[in-house]
Amino acid sequence: MKLTFLGTGTSMGVPVAGGFSFDKESSDPRDFRYRVSAWVQTEQTSVLIDIGPEFRFQTLRSGIKQIDLVLVTHEHTDHIGGLDDLRPFNYAQRSSIPVITLPRCKEAIYKRFYYMFGPNKTPGSVDVEFLNAKEFQPFVFKDLRITPFPVLHGNMPIWGFKINDLVYITDASAISEKTIELIKNCKILVMSALRLGPKHPTHFTIPEALEIVEKISPDKTYFIHMNSQVKHAEHEHHLPENVFFAHDCLVLEL
Ligand SMILES: [Zn+2]
Incomplete structure (x- = not known):
């Protein structure tokens, strides 16, 4: 299995657009x-995790030619x-693309991308179909066993x-004991860690994320979703052994 960090x-x-940043700019491309x-590839399948506003650039940059499933x-x-930019994949694959997400998010997508669904669907708009999945219930997709789980x-x-x-x-910003139980001792943990500090209402800071990493006890951890305060070269060596900052285009072989 290959994991590519697309963003x-x-x-x-x-960096932040429009010059709104309190942090000094970095010339390190990893910043x-x-x-x-993220993009997960195996011999049998190609799975995308989240599809943000830069999806099109990310597919071009990493050479994504096929998407069999999107996890949101x-x-x-x-x-x-970036959902709209699945269109060329629909055309190339001549099929709709399955999406798996939690029920509330599905409703939000129906609302926000109303023109992709129902009897008034705009001709030529993106074709996605939601597959059913439940928290803590593993399902098999090609050669992958996928289990969705809740975090706050x-x-x-x-x-x-x-x-x-x-x-x-x-x-x-919080993970229940039940979820920790499921994911404990995994091989690779990818987890968000927003900034060094101060505390944030909806995201773990790096010190908070490190406490959770200890509980989960994975072989290796890669942090994502960092803001401009976090500088790869300056801050990575303060992280414990086997904890790293991911960066765009980093590829891991699992
Ligand atoms: Zn986010």
Whole structure:
């Protein structure tokens, strides 16, 4: 299995547009972060996790030619804003593309992308179909065993995904014991860690994320969803052994 980080930045991306940033700019390319998304490839399938506003650029940059399934963690725009750009994949694959997400997010997509669904669907618009999945219930998709699980993003429950031995969590600010039990001792943990500090109402800071990493005890951890405060070269060596900052285009072989 191959995991490609398509984007590792927070909701505004890094650097921030329009000069709104308190943080000094970095010339390190690893500190250039598109909105979070990841691509899982196996011999049999190609699965996307989240589809943000930079999806089109990400597919071109990483050479994505096929998408068999999209897993969506939640309905914030930095995670679904690229849905429209699935169109060329529909055309090339001559089929609709299955999407798996939690029921509330499905409703939000129906509302926000109303023109893709129902009897008044705009001809030629994106063709997606929702597959049913339930929290804590594993399902098999080609050669992957995928289990959605809940984490909290502020007050809002969202989904993370266990995909074989990989665990992907973004935008979390609290994780229940039941979820920890499911994902404990995984091989690779991908988890959001917004900034060094101060505390944030809907995201783990790096010190908070590190406490959770200890509980989950994975072989290796890669942090994502970092803001412009986090500088790869300056801050990575403060992380414990086997904990790293992911960066855009980083590829892991699992
Ligand atoms: Zn986000």
